[in-house]
Amino acid sequence: MTASHRREHDLLGDRDVPxxxxxxIHTLRARENFPITGTAISAYPHLINALAAVKEAAVRANEDLGLLAADKADAIAAACRExxxxxxxxxxVVDVIQGGAGTSTNMNANExxxxxxxxxxxHAKGDYRxxxxxxxxNLSQSTNDVYPTALKVATVSAVHGLLDAMAVLRDAFGAKAEEFRDVLKMGRxxxxxxVPMTLGQEFSTYAVMLEEDRSRLSEAVLLVHEINLGATAIGTGLNAPAGYAEAARGHLAELTGLPLVTAANLVEATQDCGAFVHLSGVLKRIAVKLSKSCNDLRLLSSGPRAGLAEINLPPVQAGSSIMPGKVNPVIPEVVNQVAFEVIGNDVTITMAAEAGQLQLNAFEPIILHSLSESITHLGAACRTLxxxxxxxxxxxxxxxxxxxxxxxxxVTALNPHIGYTAATGIAxxxxxxxxxxxxxxxxKGLLPADRLAALLLPAQLAGTGTGLAGATT
Structure with a gap:
């Protein structure tokens, strides 16, 4: 050991660590081997917290089963709580995209x-005696059960944040639907x-779509509560004692407050990424519909003179470095781009899940990265919008x-009363x-004035069944 470094050893030899x-040393090598994104796993606090929870659950299970002395168990648990x-x-500090099926992340946590x-x-850091x-x-564990379990716990936590953000946006659209409930417009x-409708009806659809997607997301995330902790390397539970899987699951459920269940077949659960594929598909659905809503907002606000100009988006920044006075729909535009990213991430997750071989999927790091980006960026997009x-x-x-x-x-509203042929001629x-x-x-005397006025009442035209002020004749 020098003043600035300590010497550590692994199967490849000795290295100096700050x-x-x-x-x-394992983390040191991983930092050198994977200079890919420049984004360390520390950028994903849900994952770090989940890893600590898994390690704390494991150490308590090991203590319960008499495999670990109380002083060691207490120190490890205290570090996890911190x-x-x-x-x-x-x-x-390891890069989020890494080879080794997440081994570098697991070793970073262990160290x-x-x-x-x-x-x-x-004792001093590095005094592993x-x-x-x-x-x-890492007692009774493998990267192959720790990493997927942590990924699932982290994903559930992140999804709860997204559900809250979607509720904020749903309520914002719902408030506008109520505000605009008497504003008549043309549908397209x-x-x-x-045919005519109200602007309130138009905005209510955005709120309904969001609530539908919140329901689908709540359903999809239930699949992610099934974990393989206790499977160790390939699902056979090698080197984990009898009773460990259930003990570790119980401690993890208590620590996280999540209704976690151990997979019925741990060999299957260790290699299968289907729950992530399914969840990503729901995230893609959310992105597609959210982007469609933003397309509508941009179109409805187009103008101010040469577009539809039916609504005004709040001006949040100057829109051009060359055109004075121009204001662009920058908030819907940024949400569109998040949606494009999520759709691309879904392809990445699909390919990563498909690329698994035999008893393990080695590509869960990119699944973690892609899922985390989709969930967190969608949440930020919803709140920003x-x-x-x-x-x-x-x-x-x-x-x-x-x-x-x-x-x-x-004229469509008059079609049942004057006939299709006459209506076509009028059009x-x-x-x-x-x-x-x-x-x-x-x-042309096709309808008396009082009958025509009744047919063209806003409530009649929009099918709202409420008296709306103003005439349209």
């Missing part, structure tokens, strides 16, 4: 926990005039009313002359 580092409280996260536990016991990363912290199909855009949207009510009054699509003449549908119907 004396203040809680990580050790990590779960947010300490030492900066010591998790950090061991060295902190050594300090708690009054007293407490060892593999023999004590294939970007062509269709709600707070920076949807909550400040206003309606251009006069523009909306004028489109209804001038729309040829209005053609209105298009050719620029005259209003109601005006032509009255001129």
């Amino acid at each position: 004396v203040d580092a809680y990580w050790g 990590i779960r409280d947010g300490k030492l996260h900066e010591q998790f 950090v926990i061991a060295n902190r536990a050594l300090e708690i016991l009054g 007293h407490l060892h990363p593999n023999e004590d912290v 199909t294939q970007l062509q005039d269709a 709600a707070e920076r855009c949807v909550s400040g949207i206003t309606a251009n009510t006069e523009t909306l009313r004028a489109t209804v009054e001038n729309s040829i699509g209005l 053609k003449e209105a298009l050719a002359t620029g005259r209003g549908v109601a005006e032509l119907v009255l001129e």
Whole structure:
């Protein structure tokens, strides 16, 4: 040992590790081997906390079964609790994308926990004679059951945050649906005039879509509660004593507050990534529908003079370095881009799950990375869209009313009363002359004025069944 480094040993030989580092030689080699993203696993606090919870559950199970002395168990558990409280996260330094099926992540955790536990016991970091990363912290475990279990616990925790963010956006759209419930406008199909509706109806669909997707996400994440802790290397439980799997699961469920269950077939569970594929598919569904909603917001707010200009998005920044006064829909645009990322991540997760071979999938690190990015970015996108855009949207009510009054699509509402042939003629003449549908119907005596007025009431046109102020004739 020098003043600045300590010497550690592994199967490849000796290396010097910074004396203040809680990580050790395995982590050092992993840092050198995987300079891929520049993003360390410390960027994923859900994962770090989950790893600490798994290690604490394992040490308590080992203590229960008489495999670990109480002083070692207490020191390891104390180190794990510190990590779960947010300490030492900066010591998790390996790149999130790594070879080895997550072994580098598991060893990073083992070394950090061991060295902190050594300090708690009054020993120097790296003095593994007293407490060892593999023999004590990793006792009865393998990367192949620790890493997938931690990934699932982390994913469940992250999904809960996404569900909360989606609820915020759902409520924002719901509030606008109520605010705009009496604002009549033209609906469109294939970007062509269709039939009247209210702006409130339009915004209510965005709230409903979000709530539907929250339900699907809540269902999908239930599959992620099945864990393989106790499977060790390939699912046979080699080197784990009888009763360990259930003891470790029980401690982990207590620590996390999650209703975790041990897979019925641990060999299958150790190699199968189907739950992640399914969850990613639901995240893709959320992304697709969220992006569609943002497409609508951008289209409805297009203008201000040469577009639809039916709604106004709150201006949040100048839109151009060359065009004075231009304001762009930057918040929907950033949400669109998050959606594109999530859709791409789904392809990555699909391919990683498919690439597993025999008794293990070696590609869970990229599944972790992709799932984490999708979940956290979708959550941030939902909150940003709600707070920076949807909550400040206003309606251009006069523009909306004028489109209804001038729309040829209005004739659809009269079709059952004047007949398809007559309605077609009215539509053609209105298009050719620029005259209003109601005006032509009255001129040709197709309906009496009072009957026409009743048919063109906003409540009748939009099917809301409520009295809406204003005439459209």
